[in-house]
Amino acid sequence: SSDLTQDPAVSVALGQTVRITCQGDSLRTYYASWYQQKPGQAPLLVIYGKNNRPSGIPDRFSGSRSGNTASLTIIGAQAEDEADYYCNSRDSSGNHLELFGGGTQLTVL
Amino acid sequence: QLQLQESGPGLVNPSETLSLTCTVSGGSISSDTYYWAWIRQPPGKGLEWIGSVYYLGSTYYNPSLKSRVTMSVDTSKNQFSLKLSSVTAADTAVYYCATLIHGPTVNMDVFDIWGQGTLVIVSS
Numbered sequence: 001s002s003d004l005t006q007d008p009a010v011s012v013a014l015g016q017t018v019r020i021t022c023q024g025d026s027l028r029t030y031y032a033s034w035y036q037q038k039p040g041q042a043p044l045l046v047i048y049g050k051n052n053r054p055s056g057i058p059d060r061f062s063g064s065r066s067g068n069t070a071s072l073t074i075i076g077a078q079a080e081d082e083a084d085y086y087c088n089s090r091d092s093s094g095n096h097l098e099l100f101g102g103g104t105q106l107t108v109l
Numbered sequence: 110q111l112q113l114q115e116s117g118p119g120l121v122n123p124s125e126t127l128s129l130t131c132t133v134s135g136g137s138i139s140s141d142t143y144y145w146a147w148i149r150q151p152p153g154k155g156l157e158w159i160g161s162v163y164y165l166g167s168t169y170y171n172p173s174l175k176s177r178v179t180m181s182v183d184t185s186k187n188q189f190s191l192k193l194s195s196v197t198a199a200d201t202a203v204y205y206c207a208t209l210i211h212g213p214t215v216n217m218d219v220f221d222i223w224g225q226g227t228l229v230i231v232s233s
Binding site for chain 2: 029030031033035042043044045048049050054086088089090095096097098099100101102103
């Protein structure tokens, strides 16, 4: 399949937990990577692989996968986590094609 | 620390060719760790992968753009480039260059490092 589907918008109360999901057939084969993008900035990698965080990414960010769905969870969301979040994986066709989800706008209330 | 910087014209006429260069600093473009990628983002919209190139020349393109895209690597200048032909207003976007890592032992792909992006407007 060549699609990754994300909810367009999600909101969370300050300090609470939020899960952002990404669905697609390719996720049965490939782990998702997750990117945070704030207005006017380039995307920033926050989660990759089974559940890996690049240096400098707070441990309140975590990733998981179940079947064809990948999830990005933020435990104790902070105001600075308000951003757009994109998932990405390789297409499972075997042609080295890359897919992005449509993005989820996270609002921290 | 590897850094990427996009450069090129910010305004392109319709039907002409968009040409961008990404300069790699803090590391070698001939590294076998990375593929080199272009990704774009139309104003107010999501990310779209354009394609990826390896320093030895192998390329992979988004099927929706494949007929118009050419990517290449210049190892002498530590740069890689994007050419997109026959552009229209729909090609107006912020264009990012990025590193792409294929997980060596785990099925994962990661766009690890991104340039700051450059806005290209297609208009006469």
